[in-house]
Amino acid sequence: MTRPRRLVTVVLVVGAALAGCTSQPPPTVRPAAPAPPSGSAIEVGSNPSDVAITPDGRTAYVTNYDADSVSVINTADDTVAGTIPVGDAPERLAISPDGHRVYVANNSSRSVSVIDTATNTVTGTIGGFVVPRAIGFSPDSRVAFVSDFGVNKVLLVDTATLKVVGGIAVGQAPGGMVVTPDGRRVYVLSNSDPGKITVIDTARRRVTGIIPIHDGPLWLAITPDGRVAYSANAAGSVSVIDLARNRVRATLPLAQAANSIALAPDGRHAYAADNTGTVTVIDTAGDKVVRTISAGGSPDALAITPDGHRGYVTNFGASTVSVIDVRAEENKPIAEGPRSR
Numbered sequence: 048m049t050r051p052r053r054l055v056t057v058v059l060v061v062g063a064a065l066a067g068c069t070s071q072p073p074p075t076v077r078p079a080a081p082a083p084p085s086g087s088a089i090e091v092g093s094n095p096s097d098v099a100i101t102p103d104g105r106t107a108y109v110t111n112y113d114a115d116s117v118s119v120i121n122t123a124d125d126t127v128a129g130t131i132p133v134g135d136a137p138e139r140l141a142i143s144p145d146g147h148r149v150y151v152a153n154n155s156s157r158s159v160s161v162i163d164t165a166t167n168t169v170t171g172t173i174g175g176f177v178v179p180r181a182i183g184f185s186p187d188s189r190v191a192f193v194s195d196f197g198v199n200k201v202l203l204v205d206t207a208t209l210k211v212v213g214g215i216a217v218g219q220a221p222g223g224m225v226v227t228p229d230g231r232r233v234y235v236l237s238n239s240d241p242g243k244i245t246v247i248d249t250a251r252r253r254v255t256g257i258i259p260i261h262d263g264p265l266w267l268a269i270t271p272d273g274r275v276a277y278s279a280n281a282a283g284s285v286s287v288i289d290l291a292r293n294r295v296r297a298t299l300p301l302a303q304a305a306n307s308i309a310l311a312p313d314g315r316h317a318y319a320a321d322n323t324g325t326v327t328v329i330d331t332a333g334d335k336v337v338r339t340i341s342a343g344g345s346p347d348a349l350a351i352t353p354d355g356h357r358g359y360v361t362n363f364g365a366s367t368v369s370v371i372d373v374r375a376e377e378n379k380p381i382a383e384g385p386r387s388r
């Protein structure tokens with residue numbers, strides 16, 4: 048059965064927030080997905096919504112939102128090595144820094160599934176959520192942070208006991224989330240009106256700052272040095288955020304809503320996927336768009352391999368994952384795409 052899709056627009060989030068945020072977010076209306084380029088897509092389950100790659104780069108895991116499963120992709124030959132049943136409506140997932148576990152947020156079953164990457168089986172299920180959304184880990188993999196849209200909190204999970212051990216209130220409609228490389232802060236997105244990023248001090252387990260983002264933030268990525276964040280926004284832009292000052296230092300316009308964003312391992316480029324089937328490449332040294340890459344399908348999430356050579360892009364409407372060479376067009380000018388300011 049097809050389930051309500053997560054929101055991507057500010058208007059829909061506001062409606063859910065006013066209703067108390069105690070139920071599954073309202074459905075998203077998406078344009079019909081064009082077919083991915085021939086030979087560049089991997090068929091996975093129905094409506095893939097997220098992808099993550101293991102630290103060794105050998106395996107990609109993909110959540111299939113309407114198939115209640117996770118596809119396992121062998122990155123050596125880009126074939127599906129297996130499919131793992133999980134909870135109801137899995138949306139986001141994250142791989143622990145040690146590479147041993149995959150945590151999957153199951154929106155409708157109010158749970159998080161834990162997958163052992165050695166056996167590719169579910170070894171545990173964590174309850175106590177209402178609408179779990181995004182997941183992040185402490186650098187030592189001992190604590191998982193889970194944003195819960197239903198209770199407006201980030202919940203903390205002890206990964207040894209698989210128990211919820213605390214919660215931090217973050218305001219209405221928490222969604223995407225990222226932990227800094229040093230583990231000292233967590234940044235939580237909310238695209239309610241007005242959109243914002245909430246800053247959490249992980250040692251004190253309290254909110255220490257708010258960064259206004261009025262373009263409807265959907266996804267966040269942080270540079271390896273922890274100094275700058277890039278926010279993919281529903282309004283069709285990428286916000287560049289100075290984390291030392293907690294303020295937006297630049298806004299880069301895109302052609303369509305930016306569903307997700309990822310950084311190269313060396314931090315030199317950011318890659319933003321939008322509704323046109325395009326991945327826009329941003330030079331982080333100058334905060335400028337340098338080229339675009341055709342990804343095909345209807346991009347919803349992307350991940351870059353640890354060697355920085357390839358990107359894996361989930362196409363929600365097409366039920367495929369596109370594999371792109373993120374270095375292939377380095378010397379080609381932009382034909383069409385974002386304008387500069």
